[in-house]
Amino acid sequence: MQLLDGKYTAEQIKAEIAEEVVRIKARGGKIPHLAAVLVGNDGASETYVAAKVTDCKQVGFDSTLIRLPADISEETLLGHIDQLNRNPDIDGFIVQVPLPEHIDETRVTLAIAPEKDVDGFAPASVGRMCLGLPTFISATPNGVMELLRRYNIETSGKHCVVVGRSNIVGTPMSILMSRNSNPGNATVTLVHSRTPNMVEICQSADILIVAIGKPDFITADMVKQGAVVVDVGITRVNDSSRASGFRLVGDVHFESVKEKCSFITPVPGGVGPMTRASLLQNTLKAQTLRPQI
Ligand code: NAP
Numbered sequence: 001m002q003l004l005d006g007k008y009t010a011e012q013i014k015a016e017i018a019e020e021v022v023r024i025k026a027r028g029g030k031i032p033h034l035a036a037v038l039v040g041n042d043g044a045s046e047t048y049v050a051a052k053v054t055d056c057k058q059v060g061f062d063s064t065l066i067r068l069p070a071d072i073s074e075e076t077l078l079g080h081i082d083q084l085n086r087n088p089d090i091d092g093f094i095v096q097v098p099l100p101e102h103i104d105e106t107r108v109t110l111a112i113a114p115e116k117d118v119d120g121f122a123p124a125s126v127g128r129m130c131l132g133l134p135t136f137i138s139a140t141p142n143g144v145m146e147l148l149r150r151y152n153i154e155t156s157g158k159h160c161v162v163v164g165r166s167n168i169v170g171t172p173m174s175i176l177m178s179r180n181s182n183p184g185n186a187t188v189t190l191v192h193s194r195t196p197n198m199v200e201i202c203q204s205a206d207i208l209i210v211a212i213g214k215p216d217f218i219t220a221d222m223v224k225q226g227a228v229v230v231d232v233g234i235t236r237v238n239d240s241s242r243a244s245g246f247r248l249v250g251d252v253h254f255e256s257v258k259e260k261c262s263f264i265t266p267v268p269g270g271v272g273p274m275t276r277a278s279l280l281q282n283t284l285k286a287q288t289l290r291p292q293i
Contacts, residue, residue, distance in 0.1 A: 001258045004147050004230065004265045010273035013146070014059050017280050021060035024287075032287035033062040034118065034279070035084055035093035039077065039103070040070030045096045052094070055276050061283060064090070074103045078111050085113040092118030092136075092286035094279070118282040121168060130175055134289060136282045141173040143274030144209060144230055146281075148183040153207070153228055153263065160186035161205035163198070163218070163251070169211040169232055177207070215249040220256035229257055229264040232271045 024031060034056050038049045049065060056063035066080060077099075084093045093116055099105050114124035120138035128135035137145075148155060160177045164170035174190040177183065186207060191198050202208060202222040210218050211232035223229060233251030250267030258264050265271055 006274040007269040010277040013277040018059040035064040037095045139278035143278040155183040156185035158206035160207040164211035210251040216253040218252040
């Protein structure tokens with residue numbers, strides 16, 4: 001078994017982006033600028049946004065963090081989004097989710113200008129991805145594709161099973177793997193909570209990509225000998241032996257599955273860092289390829 005080392009690969013990608021920023025500076029170009037909107041004080045969201053700002057610093061991007069109170073009205077939030085859409089200095093921006101319950105996330109997503117939608121969640125971005133047009137691909141599926149590409153994983157003609165059908169992970173993942181591209185060209189089966197014969201389908205996967213949010217759900221008996229296993233899941237599980245009081249657990253039972261597969265992503269250190277690197281790639285794209293998007 002070989003690890004698909006997302007931490008190492010993400011560092012490589014960040015170094016490449018940092019080199020590109022040096023080249024942009026040298027030719028007097030505009031430094032990519034990412035803005036992040038954080039509504040309220042959700043602990044996990046604070047951590048994620050802080051990490052995104054740190055990543056920007058590491059590669060030499062400009063970044064702006066816009067903190068807004070949890071009780072902000074939807075209209076006022078939409079006003080901030082309108083300003084970001086119009087601000088020529090901001091190349092791309094994200095609105096960290098989850099948003100407070102009184103705010104309609106769909107309305108917010110729809111308000112983001114497609115050419116600045118570096119999260120790739122907006123309908124225009126998803127539609128363009130389905131058609132294979134230049135666009136922003138949502139960070140997690142894009143990160144998985146990049147990891148498969150950099151490890152030269154053969155996907156053409158393989159059976160890829162994607163477990164989970166969320167709009168931000170499972171569904172785009174299944175579309176990307178079925179497209180005429182490399183990685184891609186796989187025969188894809190998308191399974192979810194209503195799939196009756198899930199175990200059997202997983203057992204036939206050459207490539208198994210799991211995104212359900214159920215710790216240790218995929219066990220060795222569900223995995224084909226020699227399969228490539230990508231674990232997107234991240235769940236905080238209480239662990240009093242850790243200073244933090246918790247540890248991160250994936251959807252795949254790593255210890256048993258690692259004995260059976262050819263490649264596997266660890267949790268942490270697999271898909272998570274690749275997701276962060278993808279947001280930087282999208283921000284660079286927003287600055288350099290905007291006319292095409
Ligand atoms: P989500 O929106 O909750 O979707 C979960 C999906 O899993 C749903 O489609 C659901 O099916 C399916 N599912 C749930 N239980 C199942 C079961 N027993 N059998 C088969 N399918 C089942 O989750 P998400 O946003 O995609 O996230 C999934 C996991 O990935 C979470 O742990 C999340 O934290 C993690 N994640 C990690 C990253 C990263 O950067 N590594 C990024 C995003 C998400 P139904 O549609 O039928 O309900």
